[in-house]
C-alpha cells in the first residue's frame with residue numbers, strides 16, 4: 001500500500017468530472033449554496049458512485065457524470081474542482097497528470113471560459129504535480145460543437161503548447177460514428193495536438209480498425225480488441241504491430257462490467273504481447289479508486305512485483321504528450337528506483 005502510494009506515478013487518463021471525490025463534491029455544493037446558485041445535485045451525490053456489486057453497466061455510467069457537471073457549471077466551482085482533483089492526485093503520489101475534460105456551455109460560462117478556467121487553474125504554481133490538459137470531444141456532440149471545440153483546442157494549444165497538449169474522443173461508445181470526427185481530429189493533429197481515442201470499449205471491430213489506422217498517439221481502454229474479449233485476431237494483430245500505447249483502467253472496466261473480473265482483464269494479453277500499457281484511473285470519483293489503488297490491484301491480481309510495477313510507471317514517461325516535461329518526470333521515477341534499489 002505504502003509502496004504504491006510513495007512510488008511516483010503518471011496519470012494519463014482521468015476525466016475531470018468523473019474524478020471528483022465525495023469530499024470535493026460536498027465542498028462544491030457548499031460553495032454553490034453560499035453563492036446562491038441553485039444546483040439539483042443535493043439528493044444525488046449518493047448515486048454518483050458505481051461499484052462492481054451493483055447491476056449497473058457501461059451505459060449506466062454516462063448519466064452519472066451530469067451530477068458532477070451540475071457542480072462545475074460556474075467558473076469558480078470548475079476552478080475549485082480542478083484544483084482539488086489535482087491536489088488529490090498529488091497526495092496520492094502522482095507527479096504528472098494529463099487531466100481531460102469536455103468544454104461545456106452553461107448558463108454561467110461559454111466553452112472558451114470553460115477552457116480558460118481550467119488553463120488558469122493549472123498555471124497556478126502552488127502545485128508540485130505537473131498538470132497538462134487534454135480537451136475532450138463527446139461522441140454525442142453535434143458537428144458545430146465539435147468544430148468549435150476543435151478550434152478552441154488549436155487556439156489554446158498555440159497559446160499554451162506545454163499545457164494544452166492533446167485532444168481526445170470519449171462519451172457513450174454506442175452513440176456516433178468515428179468517421180464523423182475524423183476531420184476535426186486530423187485538423188487537431190496537423191496543428192500539433194496529440195490525439196487519444198476511447199477505443200474498443202464495446203465490440204465494434206470495424207471502428208477499432210478505423211481508429212487504429214488513424215494511428216492515434218494513444219488509445220483508452222482497448223477492451224474488445226483481443227479475440228478472447230470480443231475482438232478478433234485481425235484487429236489484435238493490428239494493435240500489436242502498431243505499438244500504440246493503451247491507457248488501462250482496471251477498476252473502471254470491472255465496475256462497468258466491460259470486464260468480468262480483475263483476473264480476466266485484458267491487461268494480461270496486452271502485457272504478454274508487449275503492447276505499451278499505462279495504468280490509469282478513468283473516473284476515480286465514480287469508481288471510488290485512486291491511482292495508487294490501481295497499481296496495487298495490478299500487483300495483487302495480476303501478479304506484478306514491485307520492480308516491474310515501478311518500471312510500468314517509468315515506461316509511461318515515454319507516452320506522455322508533453323515532450324517538454326518528459327525528462328523531469330522520468331528523473332523523479334529514476335530517483336525512486338535508485339533510492340529503493342529496485
Ligand code: 5GP
Nearest residue numbers: 015016017018065101102136170171172198
Ligand atoms: P468531463 O469531460 O465532463 O470532465 O468528464 C465526464 C465525461 O467524460 C463524460 O461525460 C464522458 O463523456 C467522458 N467519460 C468518462 N468516463 C468515460 C468512460 O469510461 N468511457 C467513455 N467513453 N467516456 C467517458
